[in-house]
Amino acid sequence: MFTxxxxxxxxxxxxxxxxxxxxxxxxxxxxxxxxxxxxxYRTVTQEVLMTSFSLVDTSEVLVYGANVSTLPKPLHFARxxxxxxxxxxxxxxxxxxxxxxxxxxxxxxxxxxxxxDDRDNNLVVSxxxxxxxxxxxxxxxxxxxxxxxxxxxxxxxxxxxxxxxTASLTLSFEAFSVESAAxxxxxxxxxxxxxxxxxxxxxxxxxxxxxxxEELNLGGTVTSRTLTNFVTYENIxxxxxxxxxxxxxxxxVTVNGTLTSSAFGGRSVVISNITPFSGLDTxxxxxxxxxxxxxxxxxxxxxxxxxxxxxxxxxSNGDGTADFWETRLWSEFL
Numbered sequence: 634m635f636t637x638x639x640x641x642x643x644x645x646x647x648x649x650x651x652x653x654x655x656x657x658x659x660x661x662x663x664x665x666x667x668x669x670x671x672x673x674y675r676t677v678t679q680e681v682l683m684t685s686f687s688l689v690d691t692s693e694v695l696v697y698g699a700n701v702s703t704l705p706k707p708l709h710f711a712r713x714x715x716x717x718x719x720x721x722x723x724x725x726x727x728x729x730x731x732x733x734x735x736x737x738x739x740x741x742x743x744x745x746x747x748x749x750d751d752r753d754n755n756l757v758v759s760x761x762x763x764x765x766x767x768x769x770x771x772x773x774x775x776x777x778x779x780x781x782x783x784x785x786x787x788x789x790x791x792x793x794x795x796x797x798x799t800a801s802l803t804l805s806f807e808a809f810s811v812e813s814a815a816x817x818x819x820x821x822x823x824x825x826x827x828x829x830x831x832x833x834x835x836x837x838x839x840x841x842x843x844x845x846x847e848e849l850n851l852g853g854t855v856t857s858r859t860l861t862n863f864v865t866y867e868n869i870x871x872x873x874x875x876x877x878x879x880x881x882x883x884x885x886v887t888v889n890g891t892l893t894s895s896a897f898g899g900r901s902v903v904i905s906n907i908t909p910f911s912g913l914d915t916x917x918x919x920x921x922x923x924x925x926x927x928x929x930x931x932x933x934x935x936x937x938x939x940x941x942x943x944x945x946x947x948x949s950n951g952d953g954t955a956d957f958w959e960t961r962l963w964s965e966f967l
Contacts, residue, residue, distance in 0.1 A: 662844055662859045664893040666929035667900035671957045674933050674947045679966040680896050681904055681926055681935065684858055685888040686967060688840060689867045705811035707820035707847065708840070711782055711804050714766065716794045718758050718784065721766075722749050725756060743770035743777070758793065762786050768809070780809035780819075791830075799829045806845070816851040822860075834871040834882035840864070842890070856895055863890030866909075878915065885909040888924065903927045907934075916940035918963035937963075 669677055687706050725734050734749040745768050752761040763785045768778040783805035791798030806820040822845035830836045842863040849856045866887045872880050887909045893901040903926070910922030920940040926933040930951035936944040938960060946958040 662846070662893060663861050663891055664897065664899045664901040666927075667897045667902050668949075669902070669926065669928040669931040669933050669947060670949050671947055673897075674945060674957070675961075675966075676896055677902060677926060677928075677933055678935060678943075678945055678961075680858070680894050681892065681902065681924065682966045684860070684892055684894075685865070685904065685924075686886070688842075688860075688863070688865045688888065689838070689886045704815050704849070704851075705776055705813045705818050707806060707809055707811055707818055708804075708824070710776070710778065710811050711784075711806070712826075714782065714784070715800070718764055719792065719794045721747050721764065722751075722756070722758060725749070740768075740771035740773050742772045743768070745769070745771045745778075758786065758789065760786055760789055775813055777812045778810065781805075781807040782809055783807070796830055796832050801825070801827045816849060818850075819848040821846050832871065834869055836867075836869045838865075838867040840866075858895075859893040861891040861893065861901075863888070863892075865889075872913075878913070880913040880915045882914050883911065884914070885911040886919070886922075900928075902933075910937060912940060918943075918967065 667673075667677070687704070688708060722734070725736075734751065735746065737744050737746045745766050748765040748767070750763040750765075752763070753759060758764065763783065765781060765783045767781045771778045783803075785803040785805070786800065787803065788801040789798070790800075793800065803823060803825050805823045808819065808821060810817055810819040812818075822842065824840055824842040824845055827839040828837065840863075842860045845860045845863065847858050849858070868885050870883050872882055887906040888904055889906055891901055891903050893899065905925045905927065907923040907925055908921065910919040910924075912919040912921070918940045919937050921937050923934060923936045926935065932948045932951070934944075934946045934955075936946075938944050941963060942960050943963050943966070944958065944960050946955040948954060949956045
């Protein structure tokens with residue numbers, strides 16, 4: 634599977650020259666529609682792909698990897714916490730009804746304070762419970778976390794620390810940041826996660842983000858992204874017996890919603906997944922799938938041609954006919 638670039642020549646030149654205006658986001662979280670042109674379509678492509686796949690690259694079974702440093706991803710970090718939550722509250726004593734359990738535990742360095750609002754007082758994570766983690770320079774596995782994550786469980790069956798469970802929960806990010814050698818990301822906002830797991834390679838994830846914002850700092854270059862009415866769906870299916878070609882699982886990903894970015898000068902585009910991006914765990918990038926990106930009287934189609942190539946076509950005047958097209962490498966954008 635793939636990982637994310639830490640620097641992009643497309644994004645570096647985009648905020649002012651290609652799009653016009655300041656690189657700061659406006660007060661309105663949804664910017665005015667961006668005019669997609671032959672000069673900025675590569676910037677749009679990379680922002681759309683990096684944003685979309687950073688949302689669905691949250692499953693621990695998707696091991697992206699290899700030749701480029703992985704950017705920290707707050708949603709991935711939060712999802713990694715889920716199977717650990719039962720252990721966070723294991724062994725606690727009953728608390729007085731209406732009060733919350735608090736404990737501060739050490740990380741490799743720094744600490745995390747756990748607040749457990751056990752609504753039914755059954756001493757385990759269950760329906761209606763709210764668990765809050767507040768990180769204070771908490772270092773673990775090469776990443777440093779600060780700020781607050783809040784997990785509010787709307788429904789839960791099975792065990793989060795197993796491979797078989799279903800869960801519906803609201804994740805809140807309050808000035809939550811993750812920093813690694815590759816850079817740092819600051820997240821604010823709320824998302825809803827619905828997940829069903831039948832096994833290690835048999836999982837479904839649906840993430841809904843009414844309004845979620847990230848600020849990426851890569852080598853001093855800050856990019857702000859706001860997601861509005863974003864919905865992603867990720868399906869992981871185990872391979873059949875003796876599959877050809879050999880693989881462990883297949884996956885498909887759909888992404889829909891509005892992206893406002895400082896790389897667009899604070900303007901926005903609407904992403905519509907026409908065909909899910911799909912592939913096998915052994916393939917570097919998805920070989921199939923298509924997304925339509927709509928701007929101001931303009932659009933961009935991103936079509937997977939293979940697990941190494943992607944086809945881009947630009948309709949810069951909204952007449953339904955492509956004015957410019959080319960085939961690029963996936964690795965140029967992700």
